[in-house]
Structure formats: structure tokens, C-alpha cells
Amino acid sequence: MTEDLALARRVPPYVLIAGPEGVLAERGLAETLDQLRVTSPDLEVIRLYAGAYESGQLVLHTSPSLFGGAKCVVVHDVDEAPDELQADLLAVLAAPPEPDLTLVVLHKGGQRGKKVLDALRGTGARVVDAPAVKTDRDKADFATHEFRRARRKATAEAVHALVEAVGRDVRELAAACAQLVEDTTGVIDEKVVLTYHGGKVEATGFRVADATMAGDPAEALRLLRHAIAVGVDPVPIVAVLAQQVRQLIKVGTAGRGRSGDIAREVGMAPWQVDRARRTLGGWTADDLAVAVQVLAAADAEVKGGGRDPVYAVERAVLAITARHSRNRTD
Incomplete structure (x- = not known):
């Protein structure tokens, strides 16, 4: 049978x-x-x-x-x-x-x-x-499962990049996974994803946030202006920045342990924990506290409290990158 x-x-x-x-x-x-x-x-x-x-x-x-x-x-x-x-x-x-x-x-x-x-x-x-797929972790798990169903291996970085590019809609994410499976061979890595979706990845708030938290003001502003030029609203960009700061705080206060254990404890994916740990080297608790305050003010401005939402985000990016250890002279 x-x-x-x-x-x-x-x-x-x-x-x-x-x-x-x-x-x-x-x-x-x-x-x-x-x-x-x-x-x-x-x-x-x-x-x-x-x-x-x-x-x-x-x-x-x-x-x-x-x-x-x-x-x-x-x-x-x-x-x-x-x-x-x-x-x-x-x-x-x-x-x-x-x-x-x-x-x-x-x-x-x-x-x-x-x-x-x-x-x-x-x-x-x-x-x-058919559980809800809402958070970045849910979407990463969904994409990973899609590749496993197709008996293909995808790196965590590739999944992260794909979620950044097309993760707003689960149906689009499923279609993107199917396209990569159909059009490529071997391990699906970040380079493969960027080949197909590089423009979308660059235009997301995630790339802006990555450059900001890495303390690179020039790259953060370049990516921010590109995102705005292709129609990304300032509100979700501030939201992603705030999310990354919160993740750094969660991981920084979680102590030592395996990425998987910390991920379950703080409600993140293991790759997000690994990324946060790599980023934390440039930040102190005081720096992150300042970033939280800066983003709270920017959030109010982009939601109607300020005259120029784009300028509010630029000012927040510059204020946060200035707190990164490599940009400080004190």
C-alpha cells in the first residue's frame, strides 16, 4: 500500500x-x-x-x-x-x-x-x-518550515533577510519561499535571498535599524532615505528601531546561557538572540536608556506630534548612533 x-x-x-x-x-x-x-x-x-x-x-x-x-x-x-x-x-x-x-x-x-x-x-x-503568524519569530519559523517541507536547507541569515523583504504578508512569504526552492539549488543563504529580494531588503526599516544599532550613521541615513524614497512610512521604521533596542535590553539582562534557552525566555528567535549579543558590545545600559527616550520622542513626532516625521527619524538615528561606543570620545 x-x-x-x-x-x-x-x-x-x-x-x-x-x-x-x-x-x-x-x-x-x-x-x-x-x-x-x-x-x-x-x-x-x-x-x-x-x-x-x-x-x-x-x-x-x-x-x-x-x-x-x-x-x-x-x-x-x-x-x-x-x-x-x-x-x-x-x-x-x-x-x-x-x-x-x-x-x-x-x-x-x-x-x-x-x-x-x-x-x-x-x-x-x-x-x-492554522495558528496566527504575526511576530518576526513566527514568520521566521514559518519560512524555515517551508524550506524543510521542500527538503531544502536555508541558513538563519537567509530566513532573516527573507522575512525582512516580504514578511508583511504570510501569503507573499510562502510564495517567496516557493520561488527560491524552484529557482535555486543547494543551500539557500543570505546571498541568494539578496539576489532575488535585495531591493526590498534594503528598503525595510530592519536595515535602517541594523545600521543604527551598529553605530554607522552614514549607512543608517543612506538606508533611511532610500526607504523613504520608495514609500516606506516613518512610523514602522521607528517601531523597528524600538523593537531592536528592546531586544538588546532583554538579551543584555537575560544573563549567560544557550541562545535557544534565552530565546524561549525572552520570546525571541535564537538568531535574534545571537544578533543581539553581537550588537551589545557597542552599548552600555545608560546608552540603551537614552535610545529608549529618543525613540519615545520620535514615536510621538512621527504619529502627528511633530511637523516633519522624516526629520524626526533622521534626528533619532543620529542621536542613537552617537551613543554607540565607537562614536564616543569620552
């Missing part, structure tokens, strides 16, 4: 895809349907949506068909389900499962539809998680 055939026969009558990340939810649904089609190439797929649901539809579509054949009923957005849909789902789940029928329920999160989720889990439904 092939692996796919074994997987198809193990798909239970009920499947729950839970979580807000659309890319992961869509992938979980597609993989479930692919597994069912291994043994049922003519699988009938019926999709129902909470926002357009009419009472009785689910019961109708989950009833035995006169013509037979495998059927999969997919119910989208159960977290938005009206009472009628929830009642129909509970009724279907309370009855014995129909042969050749698979019911797939998608729920993005929240309390609405909780009774349906509890009932599904009570039946032993397969649960496919």
Missing part, C-alpha cells in the same frame, strides 16, 4: 481546521481533499459559507445520495456561524457518520461556535492547526 493510499484511508469522517492563518487553513483543506481523492478521484466537494447559510442546507447535503459516491462537505467560517448553522452542525455530529461522507469545518478562532468545536473534538475529529 502506498503512503498516499494509507493517508487517504485514515482521513476520519470529521476534520476540524482551526486557526486564523488563511495560508495554513487553505493548505490543510487542500491536503485533506488530495488525500480523499487518492481513493475517490470523483470526490464531490460541496462548500457552505456561514455568511450565506440557509437553515437545512447542511442536513440536505450530508444526507445519503441516491447516486452514491464519495462526498466532502466543507463548512467555512464557523466562527461567524448563525444559530441555524450551529444547530444543523450539532445535529449532524450527533448522528452516526454517513459512509463515504467527510465533513470539514473551518473555524478561525473565538468563542462563537464553541459547542460545535467541542462536539467535533468529541467525535475524534482530525484537528489541523
Whole structure:
């Protein structure tokens, strides 16, 4: 028996895809349907949506068909389900499962539809998680997993650069990973990523923050002006600067230990801990305290408290780089 055939026969009558990340939810649904089609190439797929649901539809579509054949009923957005849909789902789940029928329920999160989720889990439904991918650490983990799924190795620096370039949107990040896998061979390193996405990387606030925290005012200003020229808003640039300062403070006060242990303790990725440790050599606690104050003032100015947001960021960059040890004469 092939692996796919074994997987198809193990798909239970009920499947729950839970979580807000659309890319992961869509992938979980597609993989479930692919597994069912291994043994049922003519699988009938019926999709129902909470926002357009009419009472009785689910019961109708989950009833035995006169013509037979495998059927999969997919119910989208159960977290938005009206009472009628929830009642129909509970009724279907309370009855014995129909042969050749698979019911797939998608729920993005929240309390609405909780009774349906509890009932599904009570039946032993397969649960496919689609957790939110929000933080830089989440996105780095996501990209790393994408490369592993494709049986490709990518360095931590490459993943970091890719998240900087396209990390705002998880769907775009997934597409970028797929492109690199398709178009390249061997280990995917930072040089490969920069070949494909160098312009985007340079235009991000991350590069501005890296140069600032390295104490390089000329490079930081060059990158800042490039980012502004291509349309990057000053607000997220200040936010990234503040994030990096906070990371330095977290790692600096965490003490010694393995990067992985410190990362779990402070809520960062191991590569972020390593980067912060390398950067900390140019900073004292007093310097970082000044940087926090400078960025708090810049944040207020770029959000409407000042006349010129771009000038506010430039002034903050110069004030912070001036505190770096290599730029100090005292």
C-alpha cells in the first residue's frame, strides 16, 4: 500500500481546521481533499459559507445520495456561524457518520461556535492547526518550515533577510519561499535571498535599524532615505528601531546561557538572540536608556506630534548612533 493510499484511508469522517492563518487553513483543506481523492478521484466537494447559510442546507447535503459516491462537505467560517448553522452542525455530529461522507469545518478562532468545536473534538475529529503568524519569530519559523517541507536547507541569515523583504504578508512569504526552492539549488543563504529580494531588503526599516544599532550613521541615513524614497512610512521604521533596542535590553539582562534557552525566555528567535549579543558590545545600559527616550520622542513626532516625521527619524538615528561606543570620545 502506498503512503498516499494509507493517508487517504485514515482521513476520519470529521476534520476540524482551526486557526486564523488563511495560508495554513487553505493548505490543510487542500491536503485533506488530495488525500480523499487518492481513493475517490470523483470526490464531490460541496462548500457552505456561514455568511450565506440557509437553515437545512447542511442536513440536505450530508444526507445519503441516491447516486452514491464519495462526498466532502466543507463548512467555512464557523466562527461567524448563525444559530441555524450551529444547530444543523450539532445535529449532524450527533448522528452516526454517513459512509463515504467527510465533513470539514473551518473555524478561525473565538468563542462563537464553541459547542460545535467541542462536539467535533468529541467525535475524534482530525484537528489541523492554522495558528496566527504575526511576530518576526513566527514568520521566521514559518519560512524555515517551508524550506524543510521542500527538503531544502536555508541558513538563519537567509530566513532573516527573507522575512525582512516580504514578511508583511504570510501569503507573499510562502510564495517567496516557493520561488527560491524552484529557482535555486543547494543551500539557500543570505546571498541568494539578496539576489532575488535585495531591493526590498534594503528598503525595510530592519536595515535602517541594523545600521543604527551598529553605530554607522552614514549607512543608517543612506538606508533611511532610500526607504523613504520608495514609500516606506516613518512610523514602522521607528517601531523597528524600538523593537531592536528592546531586544538588546532583554538579551543584555537575560544573563549567560544557550541562545535557544534565552530565546524561549525572552520570546525571541535564537538568531535574534545571537544578533543581539553581537550588537551589545557597542552599548552600555545608560546608552540603551537614552535610545529608549529618543525613540519615545520620535514615536510621538512621527504619529502627528511633530511637523516633519522624516526629520524626526533622521534626528533619532543620529542621536542613537552617537551613543554607540565607537562614536564616543569620552
